Amino acid sequence: MAARVLNVNVGVLGHIDSGKTALARALSTTGSTAAFDRAPQSRARGITLDLGFSCLRTALPPQLGPGPGELQLTLVDCPGHASLIRTIIGGAQIIDLMMLVIDVTKGMQTQSAECLVIGQIACQKMVVVLNKIDLLPEGKRQSAIEKMTKKMQKTLENTKFSGCPIVAVAAKPGGPEAPESENPQGISELIEVLKSQAYLPSRDPSGHFLMAVDHCFSIKGQGTVMTGTILSGSVSLGDNVEIPALKVTKRVKSMQMFHTPVTYAMQGDRVGVCVTQFDPKLLERGLICTPDSLHTIHAAIISLKKIQYFRGSLQTKAKFHITVGHETVMGRVMFFSPAPANFNEEIQENVFDFEKDYLYQEQYLSKDSVSSEENKENDQAGEVQLPKQQWALLEFEKPVTCPKLCLVIGSKLDTDIHANTCRLAFHGVLLQGMEDKNYTETFLPKLKVYKQKHKEGQVERVMDDYSVIGRSLFKKETNIQIFVGLKVKLSTGEDGIIDGGFGQSGKFKIRIPDGLKPDTKMLLTAASKKKSKGGKGDMTKEDESSKNDSAQPVTISLIFKRYVFDTQKKMIQS
Numbered sequence: 001m002a003a004r005v006l007n008v009n010v011g012v013l014g015h016i017d018s019g020k021t022a023l024a025r026a027l028s029t030t031g032s033t034a035a036f037d038r039a040p041q042s043r044a045r046g047i048t049l050d051l052g053f054s055c056l057r058t059a060l061p062p063q064l065g066p067g068p069g070e071l072q073l074t075l076v077d078c079p080g081h082a083s084l085i086r087t088i089i090g091g092a093q094i095i096d097l098m099m100l101v102i103d104v105t106k107g108m109q110t111q112s113a114e115c116l117v118i119g120q121i122a123c124q125k126m127v128v129v130l131n132k133i134d135l136l137p138e139g140k141r142q143s144a145i146e147k148m149t150k151k152m153q154k155t156l157e158n159t160k161f162s163g164c165p166i167v168a169v170a171a172k173p174g175g176p177e178a179p180e181s182e183n184p185q186g187i188s189e190l191i192e193v194l195k196s197q198a199y200l201p202s203r204d205p206s207g208h209f210l211m212a213v214d215h216c217f218s219i220k221g222q223g224t225v226m227t228g229t230i231l232s233g234s235v236s237l238g239d240n241v242e243i244p245a246l247k248v249t250k251r252v253k254s255m256q257m258f259h260t261p262v263t264y265a266m267q268g269d270r271v272g273v274c275v276t277q278f279d280p281k282l283l284e285r286g287l288i289c290t291p292d293s294l295h296t297i298h299a300a301i302i303s304l305k306k307i308q309y310f311r312g313s314l315q316t317k318a319k320f321h322i323t324v325g326h327e328t329v330m331g332r333v334m335f336f337s338p339a340p341a342n343f344n345e346e347i348q349e350n351v352f353d354f355e356k357d358y359l360y361q362e363q364y365l366s367k368d369s370v371s372s373e374e375n376k377e378n379d380q381a382g383e384v385q386l387p388k389q390q391w392a393l394l395e396f397e398k399p400v401t402c403p404k405l406c407l408v409i410g411s412k413l414d415t416d417i418h419a420n421t422c423r424l425a426f427h428g429v430l431l432q433g434m435e436d437k438n439y440t441e442t443f444l445p446k447l448k449v450y451k452q453k454h455k456e457g458q459v460e461r462v463m464d465d466y467s468v469i470g471r472s473l474f475k476k477e478t479n480i481q482i483f484v485g486l487k488v489k490l491s492t493g494e495d496g497i498i499d500g501g502f503g504q505s506g507k508f509k510i511r512i513p514d515g516l517k518p519d520t521k522m523l524l525t526a527a528s529k530k531k532s533k534g535g536k537g538d539m540t541k542e543d544e545s546s547k548n549d550s551a552q553p554v555t556i557s558l559i560f561k562r563y564v565f566d567t568q569k570k571m572i573q574s
Contacts, residue, residue, distance in 0.1 A: 005057075006064060007072045007269055008198050009229060011123065013115035014101030019131040022172035023101055024077040026184040027191065028054035055258050055270070061195040071198055072258075074229075074270045078115075096201045096268070097194070098123045104130040104148050104168065108155055110420050116159065117307055121427045122407060125197050126161040128152050129190065134170035165193045205266040208293035209233035209241065210403055211273070212326050216280040223253050224280050226288060227272040232403070233290065234266035235273065242291040244401045246282055249291050250275035287326055287401065294403055297433035299395045300324070301352050301447070302408050304428030306366050311421055314364035320410040320425060322394055325402030331394045333410070334564075335361040336449045337387040347389040350405055352431040358449045360564055364390060364426070392428070393447070406430050444565040452561050453571075459490065459554040460507065462524045465515050469502050470556050476506040483508075483558075487573055491555040492520040498558075510556065524554060 012020045054077070060069040076095060098119045102112055119126055130152075136144045145168045156162050169186030172178065213228040235241065235252060242249045254274045255262050265271040273288070287294060306314055314335065322331040336358040338345060363369050365386055394408070410426045434443045457473025470488075474480055480501040488496045488510060494517065496510040516524075560571040 011095035011098045015109040015111040018101045018103040098126045128166040130168040134173040205234040208290040299434040301432040302428040309422035313369040321413040323409040330397040334393040343387040450561040455558040457556040
């Protein structure tokens with residue numbers, strides 16, 4: 001029986017020119033078809049443009065079980081070039097363990113920070129590699145390494161990677177042009193650390209087959225080979241797989257893992273799948289799956305969290321680059337939260353409840369963006385009420401194909417690459433996709449997101465004990481008829497009902513079912529008497545006191561809510 005091979009995917013992330021590819025090369029024993037900048041444009045520009053893969057095989061460490069076997073560390077070399085961050089995000093979704101490569105002479109740089117953010121979203125464990133230690137003057141090398149190690153420990157203190165191992169290496173002493181005879185430094189120590197950090201990732205062969213393809217090429221007389229990492233399920237020889245982007249289904253003719261033929265592969269494995277011929281240029285990267293298991297969607301509801309390093313607020317109606325599955329498209333967002341009374345309610349994970357009412361938000365609510373009036377008041381009292389969970393409606397500029405419950409990342413990738421700022425804005429989980437092109441008519445009316453409306457006017461005069469005339473609540477041209485029957489409240493405490501318009505200037509009649517309080521009537525009668533007197537003669541003491549009383553006019557409050565996607569625009573009062 002062949003010794004078992006446990007595959008763990010290790011992402012190699014970091015700022016451009018921190019030496020990621022050189023490190024992957026120093027660690028690797030077997031390169032795959034996509035390894036070490038084989039793409040002609042990568043070699044010409046001297047930077048990694050796409051995910052490169054290679055692997056390192058070593059004896060199975062004791063924490064991963066007894067018996068003979070090998071640990072295969074598949075190294076995913078992610079590009080560090082800022083404009084390629086969408087590729088990194090694609091890569092991070094298939095990573096079990098992350099190596100953050102830092103140029104020891106420069107420390108944390110913009111993209112190192114972005115890679116750290118992606119790692120926190122998509123990864124469980126991390127090892128920091130301080131590379132290029134050969135560039136430090138020999139006499140001061142040790143103290144410089146210690147200083148940078150302390151700095152990195154401080155940076156990671158408030159992240160989930162606090163206390164992670166930090167290893168110093170020189171992956172390619174002398175730089176890219178140095179002769180190959182120069183031996184890398186610190187690599188065997190790094191391999192031991194990686195082995196100690198390796199864990200049994202939870203792998204599940206059940207469920208639909210889904211694979212992230214990052215490379216595609218044809219072999220004459222054999223077919224077209226797609227290489228990638230299996231995200232879920234499993235695949236066997238002879239299975240049919242769908243290529244959703246091309247809307248075709250192909251049969252699996254043969255499979256290989258790092259040049260070794262296999263008949264079966266499952267979640268977490270890195271594999272090359274050969275299918276009947278098609279033009280590889282049509283699928284450089286993307287997803288393949290069990291036929292009919294993915295959906296193509298035009299919009300989605302996601303649960304989300306803001307990324308703490310993103311500067312600025314997240315505004316409703318703003319556009320972001322949305323990475324869903326392995327595609328990045330432009331999309332517009334609308335944020336919403338539970339109704340304020342349910343801010344502290346525990347929300348069931350990965351489920352969206354269409355029966356509940358949700359409150360529309362002009363922006364994502366966070367400590368630095370308290371938007372609602374009531375929160376402004378709470379803020380003065382020193383406590384900001386924030387909901388435990390928030391959601392967004394994403395509307396894509398072009399449809400995307402993705403699995404259900406997949407990771408979603410929103411970024412501002414058009415921010416200046418050289419600006420020292422994090423471009424990743426939010427991350428979340430896709431809860432509900434909308435496959436119908438006409439989702440605005442067929443789907444959105446089911447989404448009960450409302451806006452709270454609050455209008456204020458004033459009582460102009462009393463008609464009788466049970467009715468008053470109001471003004472300043474509506475514009476002259478408003479059709480008051482649609483407001484008839486809505487409840488209002490006077491600042492003196494009475495409840496009223498709008499009875500209809502009065503005259504042509506936007507004034508209206510309010511019925512007070514329980515009648516006006518004597519104090520209110522006195523206040524309003526005094527105010528209207530004073531108006532009619534219009535400053536005749538000297539004021540008596542009585543007039544003086546009525547002036548003080550009427551200095552505070554009696555206001556009328558009309559509160560109702562309107563559902564954003566209700567085509568009839570009904571006004572609703574609880």
